[in-house]
Amino acid sequence: MPMSTDTPDLPPDLKARLREEPTDTRADLKAVWDLLGAAEDRAADGAAPDAAWDTLVRRYPELDASPSDGTEPATTDRTSTASVSRRRARSARPAQRHSQWRLAAGLALATLVLIGGLWLWRQPVTVTAPAGTQHTATLPDGSTVELNSGTTLTYRREFQTWPLVEAAQRRVRLDGEAFFEVADGTRRFAVTTANAQVTVTGTRFNVRARTAGASPPKTDVAVVEGQVQVAAQQRPEAAVQVEGGHTSRVADPATAPTPPQPTSVDHILAWRNNGFAARAQPLRAVVQDLERRYDAVVHIHTSVDRPQAPISLYYPGPTDLETILHDLCTARDLNYRPTSRGFEIFAASGSR
């Protein structure tokens, strides 16, 4: 076996060391050393320098030599920047784009969250008294509102247009009937109904503005104490001052309210004491009120003639539905009977 003493690839130390080995061993080991060259390609299998660089730049963003910077330290060796440029082109720029994208996405998300939060915040607060129930609510300014059965009241959160920005008015929107005790305040307190505006600064008054079943809707305002302004939606200039013990009605959004008339406020506010009152109302309207008040179905049989004929009732204190129906039927010479969900009113036996 020919000797190969000249083994240029071997490190000098190893070469010297191999001289201690027998000749053929020396040659074999040199051959092994050379053969290992075949394994070199795979030595770095699994290396991911780009991923590592991205991680480094994420951790230390100052390492990202972005081209826009351009302020290389004076010590930079220009001749040795070729590999750097390559690296920049390969890793740094994508990494930078990545981080910019992340930033943009983060900002977009934050904006969305903010907008979403504001949107949620701007949703009106709704207070409801379902049929058969009554509910007292305290408003952000300390005013209290008693809602009669089947009433919805909405207002802006905290009476603010935006967080920490006070609205010009303390405005509530009413569909149904409610009694207001308005706390004194510099800002006007305004009740908006389907067709009217009722504005005050501090007083007690009742607003009845039911849209369900009454078409066109009407708004009845009865003032207990203080003074309120009542105006039709489309005639704000034709407002009417209503004082304690008086009532006014807006029948149409384009027609000025009726002049204030003295009224029995107790009748109007009977509902607040779980009583019931009706003043010269058609039977059909009274029955609607009863249904709402007691969350029952009261059917008017076709045998009943003159269902629109007015009727008056007044119960100042708690009363149950059947008592009212009994009185009502007696007054009108009608009969009633229970059904699965409530009652039916029908004409007295003579006409059946």
Add this chain to the structure above:
Amino acid sequence: MSDARPFDEWCRRLKASDRSAYAELFEAMYGPLFRYVRSITGTPDTAQDVTQDVFIRLWEVRDSLSPDQSLEAYLYRMARNRAYNHERNQRTRTEKEEDVREKTPAQPSPPTRPDTQARADQLEDRLWQWIGELTERQREALVLSRFDGLSHDEVADVMDISPRTVNNHIVRALKHLRGRIDDYEPDLLNADEH
């Protein structure tokens, strides 16, 4: 090996927080350090983590680098410490004293290709399998010397042993490989002479 890699200059610029020096160093040294770490830890994933960690640490300690010391050796020593720490933690965690050879990187079996290519791939597989059979120190010294091109003095510095021991590790490694190659295909050893 200080050929085209100006470690002294890199060290000086790195101390001044020159990020382009850092990038150049990364470009030049990521592969070699990865190879070395992998010879200790076995799996590529771990090697990737450890190597990355070395570079993170390098940037953190750039101020305190000493121009009198070899930056290259410093990097290797950092890599070595971290790799062994990782191995130690790994072992304590799994509570098993696995033999080194069992943690040998499982080289993917290459698709069967005809002729010399298939044969070369197969040889590569075998070589790595046999390298995996070496002791940790033998493999370390061999990889540093053969693949990373470190001088024996440098290898000795990194491994904290004498150059003579480096030689012994390498010679023993070569002898072990020779035995395997001889069993596998003796002609390979004589290829040069024929």
